Amino acid sequence: xxxPVGAFIAVSSVLFFIGVAGVLMRRNAVVILMxxxxxxxxxxxxxxxxxxxxxSADERGSVFVVFIFVIAAAEVAVGLAIVLSSYxxxxxxxxxxxxAMKG
Amino acid sequence: xxxDLIETILFALLTIGIVGGAVGVVFLNRIxxxxxxxxxxFLCNAGMFVLLGAETIAAFQVLIYVGAITVLILYGVMFTPxxxxxxxxxxxxxxxxxxxxxxxxxxxxxxxxxxxxxxENPSTKxxxxxxxxxxxxxxxxxxxxxxxxxxxAAMIGAIVLVKRDDE
Numbered sequence: 001x002x003x004p005v006g007a008f009i010a011v012s013s014v015l016f017f018i019g020v021a022g023v024l025m026r027r028n029a030v031v032i033l034m035x036x037x038x039x040x041x042x043x044x045x046x047x048x049x050x051x052x053x054x055x056s057a058d059e060r061g062s063v064f065v066v067f068i069f070v071i072a073a074a075e076v077a078v079g080l081a082i083v084l085s086s087y088x089x090x091x092x093x094x095x096x097x098x099x100a101m102k103g
Numbered sequence: 104x105x106x107d108l109i110e111t112i113l114f115a116l117l118t119i120g121i122v123g124g125a126v127g128v129v130f131l132n133r134i135x136x137x138x139x140x141x142x143x144x145f146l147c148n149a150g151m152f153v154l155l156g157a158e159t160i161a162a163f164q165v166l167i168y169v170g171a172i173t174v175l176i177l178y179g180v181m182f183t184p185x186x187x188x189x190x191x192x193x194x195x196x197x198x199x200x201x202x203x204x205x206x207x208x209x210x211x212x213x214x215x216x217x218x219x220x221x222x223e224n225p226s227t228k229x230x231x232x233x234x235x236x237x238x239x240x241x242x243x244x245x246x247x248x249x250x251x252x253x254x255x256a257a258m259i260g261a262i263v264l265v266k267r268d269d270e
Contacts, residue, residue: 002107003114006217008155011118013212015125015144022129030179031134034141037172038125041148044164052155052231053221059234063243065160066235069167070250074257076172080179081264093183 008049016042029083029093033076040072114154120147134185135177142173159232 015038022035044065051061087093090100124144131137145168152161239247 002110003154004217004219005221006219007114008151009216009219010213011121011151013216015121015148017212018122018125018129022125025129028134028185030176030183031128031137033179034128034137034176037141037168037176038128038144041145041168044160045148045151048152048155048157048160050219052157059157059231059238062157062160062231062235063238066163066239067246067250069163070254073167073171074253076175077261078257078264080175081261083179084182085264087183091184093185 005049005053008053009046012042012045012049015039015045027094027096029095029098030080032095033079033083036079037072037076040068044068110154113150117147117150117154120144121151134180138173138176138180141176142169145169145173157231159230159235 019035019037019039019042022038023032026032026035047061047065047068051059051065054061083093086098090098092098121144124140124147127140128137128144131140145164149161149164149169152158152164
């Protein structure tokens with residue numbers, strides 16, 4: 001119990017910003033999905049840290065983490081399905097070339 | 104060797120693993136390697152949960168993220184071509200200007216993160232399984248059911264999206 005909760009929050013924010021940088025920098029749709037998962041994981045870490053060290057008797061934060069697990073699984077399944085079906089129409093996973101809906 | 108020292112060393116190692124793995128995911132050009140590094144980052148994050156005393160969440164993390172989501176992502180890597188392309192023009196131009204704006208934000212985030220203090224009465228000793236189950240099945244029973252419906256809808260949606268029409 002000697003590590004302060006701020007250290008966990010700092011690690012979580014660093015992980016989140018690395019995920020943001022990945023989403024902005026990479027062009028491969030699958031890698032962008034991976035970086036979104038990293039950001040969700042950073043949020044999980046912050047929620048668990050506050051839930052365990054925040055002093056509340058019930059584990060509200062951990063409950064939200066469980067729901068984030070569910071949403072992350074649904075998100076990656078649907079996201080990969082979209083990537084695969086768009087790959088079937090246009091043979092690329094490069095998000096710079098997927099501009100059919102560009103105005 | 105006291106337990107506090109071991110805890111600090113473990114925290115440092117897990118931090119290095121998380122940050123190094125995430126940087127590898129962003130910068131590695133081989134997509135398979137990036138996916139495996141992502142699994143490593145998730146595993147280190149599960150170690151963080153154990154350090155925080157949330158063993159149940161750590162077990163879920165290993166099962167769902169390291170197991171299921173990594174396998175799904177690897178399937179996506181397998182089914183799509185991975186041509187080498189340079190990164191987006193993000194760090195090539197205007198790097199000094201970007202650093203000028205990012206540095207104050209980084210300092211602010213660091214100050215903000217370390218401004219949080221531990222509660223005077225932290226959660227009860229022991230695992231988190233009993234309080235977690237109590238919360239999920241008593242206070243959050245209806246959202247729990249909605250989440251199961253969401254999973255069902257996502258499964259059907261994924262099947263419909265990738266189904267071929269010619270069968």
